[in-house]
Amino acid sequence: MSESSSDLGTVLRGWRDRTPPAEVGLTAGRGRRAAGLRREELAALAGLSADYLTRLEQGRSTAPSPQVLSALARALRLTEAERAHLYLLAGRRPPAPDQLPGRIPPGVRRLVDQWAGAPLSVLDAGWNLLLWNPLWAALMGDASALQGRERNIAWRHFTGRPGRVVHTPEQERGFEETVVGDLREATARYPADEGLRSLVAGLRDVSPAFTRLWDSAVVGPHESARKTVRHPRLGTLRLDCDVLLAPGSDLRIVVYTAAPGSESAARLTLLDATRHEEVAAVPRG
DSSP: HHHHHHHHHHHHHHHHHHHHHGGTTOOOSOOOOOOOOOOOHHHHHTTTHHHHHHHHHTTTTTOHHHHHHHHHHHHTTTOHHHHHHHHHTTTTTOOOOTOOOOOOHHHHHHHHHOOOOOOOOEEOOOOOEEEOHHHHHHHHHOOOTTTTGGGBBHHHHHHTTOSSOOOHHHHHHHHHHHHHHHHHHHHHHTTTOOHHHHHHHHHHHOOOOHHHHTTTTTOOOOOOEEEEEEEETTEEEEOOOOOEEEEEEEEEEEEEETTTHHHHHHHHHHHHHHGGGGOOOOOOO
């Protein structure tokens, strides 16, 4: 085991031990022997397997990818200096300005933590799902077990992964144009981002619909949209979906709301009150 891999494992354990579960939206529960996160909790937050995180912390896995490092930095809520230190310990260059940023500003985290009554998620410019609140997980399905591209909304949509959002043909066309337009702008803005280039190449390989839109140079603007969500316990919810751009960043904050007094509003309120009963599932759209 090299000295650098040992140091990487040491700092990961230290950062995990110092992170209270409540700070990342988890319930501490009873019977905890430590105040920080368990390995399996950090692994779920970062979209990694617990076994892989164990190998990283024990120095048995020595070459984590930039995508893994970015996910760990987000999950542990590292500062910019700590994030750069993490990359250097792993033998990687810290992200340059022409790479997709993975840091979530404290204000956006507080928004997710404190916004009550509405399902909310945070995406980066590459449509990677970074953060969500408990009500979003109850509505769309808990994404904590998803790893790698399975947390990318574009990948899930264009490869036909299962999900709860139902689009009309017109809605699907508008959604796809927006996603492809965003990815096109992101690749121009962050030309050195390997993960982004790999995502686009992978989508071109597997999705004729994506390839057609990409080659047509389509650009779809962000607009408010109506979404139909088929929930396995509460039935159909018809919701307004608004995409907000976080000031000073490329982050997309996606918020779902229901018209006051509507049946969907009542179902959303019921879901919020009973969301602890939800079982894990996977999101789309």
